[in-house]
Amino acid sequence: xAYLENLxxxxxxxxxxPPNSQFLGISLVEAGEGLAVFEMEASDVMPNPMDTLxxxxxxxxxxxxxxxxxxxxxxxxxxxxxxxxxxxxxxPVWNSKLRAVGKVxxxxxxxxxxxxQVYDSKDGLVAYATSTCIILTDEKSVGR
Numbered sequence: 001x002a003y004l005e006n007l008x009x010x011x012x013x014x015x016x017x018p019p020n021s022q023f024l025g026i027s028l029v030e031a032g033e034g035l036a037v038f039e040m041e042a043s044d045v046m047p048n049p050m051d052t053l054x055x056x057x058x059x060x061x062x063x064x065x066x067x068x069x070x071x072x073x074x075x076x077x078x079x080x081x082x083x084x085x086x087x088x089x090x091x092p093v094w095n096s097k098l099r100a101v102g103k104v105x106x107x108x109x110x111x112x113x114x115x116x117q118v119y120d121s122k123d124g125l126v127a128y129a130t131s132t133c134i135i136l137t138d139e140k141s142v143g144r
Contacts, residue, residue, distance in 0.1 A: 024057065041095075074135065089126070089127055102115070111132060113133075
């Protein structure tokens, strides 16, 4: 499975992470079939107007974890795209190391459901996300 192999190479530093992950400091720390775990440091440069971590940052790390978890289950001739993403903010974050755990809940022939739990450095749940993905094959997967 090329996607899972690519994720493992990314963890080993053989393949660079995507530019947005580099920009935000998001690092892949664990990958398996249907699982992806990312970490990042939330810092003073990422606040919203209320001076807590901007929700888009939590969305970015959640989306990365869910997308990679789902991609790890796909055959080499397929790709996917997200058709829906929902994020629940559980508690505010200021400066903390975040860990996002993405897991595939159900993968069918055409769609899949994925979840992500984001924890702070004290293992407190700060966000919970779900995503629906659609599997693309043949000409629909070209160039993705």
